[in-house]
Amino acid sequence: MVIGSFPVGKLLIFGMKRVSKPFGDLLMWMGKHHPFIRHYVIIPPAQLYNTFEVRSKLRMLRLKQPRQIPRLSPPIATRLGADMLSEAFVFGIGLGFIYYEVSKTYKKNQKQNQEIEDQRKALDKRVDCISADVEQQEKEIKWIRAALK
Template identity: 35%
Template structure:
């Protein structure tokens, strides 16, 4: 069963990418053409990404602290920023789908649990009703036994009286 889930997951991720790609491409084009979007949405992540990349490369190569990190030219920064925004869009769409699937699963499990709880309560009510019914029947049986005992005693007394008269 677990092995069968992997192709479905792979197909699902491919589907998400295919659906998200046109949206990401649209966002990339808007990022390149719209000046405010380019300046405030594309360029800051691109410069930050470039800075982190240079710092991590220097650290990984054990070359010490970089003295000055070259800033990307505007065209490269816009391209990198647009790609980052496009990937972020794909990630957000995929994360939204995963979160909605998870919440649907949680709701389904909660409904199952509620149904199981309702069934348990119904069974407990039935057991309680049966217990009360058996207690009532036991009380009736005791009452009937007492009456039979009284009748037997009365019969025994009447037999004793009739025997003594004879």
């Protein structure tokens, strides 16, 4: 499914990105004014990301891995962490939309399958009734033939 062919999808993605900007700014403000949130919520993911990024780049360049990766400065780590958390927020919203659509489709398919199963059971019941009628009629035909002889 290509999102470019659906203007509503483009509009939705644009709206989600617009929503993430104030959320990122709020995280940035909280990072500046609340040391607990800055040190325990915003900076650790940024430092971890920096470590993984540096190590992966060095590995791709086939360079020697250092024992200690230099840490980011607090303002840079705060900005990077706020950006990462705002993107995670947008990603979570997108996952929520996907989960909603999948569950809606699943319920619709389950309802259709239940209707088909009900129709099949009704047809089986009718076939059983017809089979019983045919057996009864065969017995009556045998009785009439025996009576005619």
